[in-house]
Amino acid sequence: MANPTPHRALRVALLGCGVVGSQVARLLVEQKDDLAARVGAPLDLVGVAVRSFDDPRGYEVDPALLTEDAADLVTRADIVVEVIGGLEPARTLQLSAIAHGASVVTANKALLAAHGPDIYAAADAAGVDIYFEAAVAGAIPLVRPVRESLAGDRILRILGIVNGTTNYVLDEMTTKGLGFAAALRQAQELGYAEADPTGDVEGYDAANKAAILASLAFHTRVALADVSVEGITGVTADDVRWAGQMGHVVKLLAIAERVPLVDGGEAISARVHPALVPLDHPLASVHGAFNAVFVETAAAGPLMFYGQGAGGTPTASAVLGDVVSAARHRVHGGKAPSESSYADLPILPAGEIRSRFQLRLEVADRPGVLAQVAGAFAAHDVSIEAVRQAPEPADGAAELLVATHETSEAALTATVAAVQALPGVIGVRSVLRIVGS
Amino acid sequence: MANPTPHRALRVALLGCGVVGSQVARLLVEQKDDLAARVGAPLDLVGVAVRSFDDPRGYEVDPALLTEDAADLVTRADIVVEVIGGLEPARTLQLSAIAHGASVVTANKALLAAHGPDIYAAADAAGVDIYFEAAVAGAIPLVRPVRESLAGDRILRILGIVNGTTNYVLDEMTTKGLGFAAALRQAQELGYAEADPTGDVEGYDAANKAAILASLAFHTRVALADVSVEGITGVTADDVRWAGQMGHVVKLLAIAERVPLVDGGEAISARVHPALVPLDHPLASVHGAFNAVFVETAAAGPLMFYGQGAGGTPTASAVLGDVVSAARHRVHGGKAPSESSYADLPILPAGEIRSRFQLRLEVADRPGVLAQVAGAFAAHDVSIEAVRQAPEPADGAAELLVATHETSEAALTATVAAVQALPGVIGVRSVLRIVGS
16 A cells, blocks of 8 residues: 655665666666655655766766765765765765765675674664665675574574675686686686786685674674685685585685584684585585575575676665665664674684685605504594595605594694695695585 | 663564474574564563464473464464464454554465455555565565565566475486376375375465465566466476486476566566476576575576475574564564555466477377478467487387477467377377576
């Protein structure tokens, strides 16, 4: 049933008109009638802040709406959409919007990972909404399900493929046998990777998302600095080939995990690293630049959310969904869930994180080496699950694959150092964590 | 930030204490503190209505809470959780709860498919919420994403594996080569299928969900009677084997689709039928009794939601998420999105639904038969995409597989009748729709 007395139009201000912003502007115009029906009031785009009137835009916005004065624009809106990205001026503009009584919708993962709790608190104090579906996994409805659908459940672990560039690169390495450099070059040529791919391939982009997800899932303040990060630049064609032979695929995962402590309490771990995922795990069949987030919960069991993690139009879809929610609150009352950190769980130190590991060693092809290696693992209390030797040793050297049972990062690091020092060991070629089963 | 003045406890009434209800009761107790923190007020379970005090329950509810008088219980609650199922007394109880000012959370797909629009309208008129995440795809957050996250997007098509029993049966037929009867018997022995599996294997359960999803996705009143339904009882081991050889897997899909009309308007189609899904489609790797719903949208592109579609604890997770949302509205104001049918699109008649088809024919193994068959397709304007003959004809008969381009159900039906009447055709062994690419 429609709202009995028509509500005044809601003023939407758009900060940024690049790849995402121009699509938000387009959808606001093209979906005008549907949006009004769903909100219960029209949405009026009252201004679009751009850095310069001369910047190129993907969609032609009414020139009368353009302004270079974002600071002024945020003072005259009900809902401010921030898709500029980066820390400043985005942070100042969001806080100003909130102080002026606007709700904020943002796709800015770096800002939320760095200053999320301050912004959430400011929004709470001002009684306005902060929505950020587009900041994690782009188009995929993930933040809302975690904040709302699972509010009666207990999230145990989140495993996310949340960076399309690295998934594309690893998928090409897997399906075409390419090395890292060649796969990255191809990704750059096809527009899946930026000219400077550091933020993606070193795992920093995924780390921002891990911090946001861990905060949401565990109601605890998790900063970017709490996330341990390892990117994919060290993953080799050999790693990927061996993974396939052992029934795994290499994926870069953002992991947020609830960890039981021996004293009966709980801690949380947030981290990003390449991982060996079993081929029959739903995450293993996420190809190309797609994203997917696997959520393990106490009651619902395993869930997975899959879709496009980037791109102007997909990200704009997530932004618009948030705009509708914020706008509905203006019309019908209500507010978004507070991002309170009431649980306030401790962050597990990186050395105490426990995983299963797979090590690839180059060893001298002579009797007794395996016994030496096994002894080094035993000396550090690291239990071996399986050992496999490559079928064809070359030049007196053999490849040895060692999979461990669950052990701590600290114990594993010490074991690697000890193994490396063994006379029969030529080198430890790779160390990868096994996840998912 | 916590609510400054503590809100009074919210009264939750539970109707039904079977597989789902007993788990809802358990989680309300076990998650009490987390729920209170997320809602901003405690949730008090004030009563549990059961058909008989003697019914077995999976979780021991405080006997003081049990009542056989559901009609009274619904008059003294802020939130009524209805997990009895079926049309009556569920419908009367939900409407009474709404009339007494309670919000309703339900898992009752049959009731919503039959009387959803009346219940949505009653809730709207009374200014209370109706939430029903658990009614479609169990634990999977799907209804909230469709209602809220995609509110700024345009849903084009939904393809859902929404019945775990049939997915289990088809998966066993695919992976173990079993016939339908053997796979069903096994599913019954393992508890994946009921003693009377009619509602599942004939597609009626999926049809309820298709009606609910189509209503939500297209803001149009779609009744169960608008859904055309074909179950999996006619799917044979031969169908499944042939599907595999042609790069497909057979899945029972609930489909809700927006269809452009030649006059520039739009209609919608809601249907359930077995379909050939390409092996590289994300739905193809949904195994066992899992559910998954693939949503194609204009802006976000393809999305998929995956998880457990049934079971007491998973379903209870979805129910609790809804309880938190409804409770938050009591504390903070606001309301759930109205399930208005503002778009009011026409339902496409079944005969006009267009699909690609694959027919399996048994034909006489002699020259000229293919020409006859091709002629019959041409005579009905049905364009053939590919023809393939089984490698080993037996007893003078051969198997012929014909895949068509997109055509209407009506044209296909007429073609089948004509083909069946050809002198060289022994029989049309199966007709399956191809979906997904």
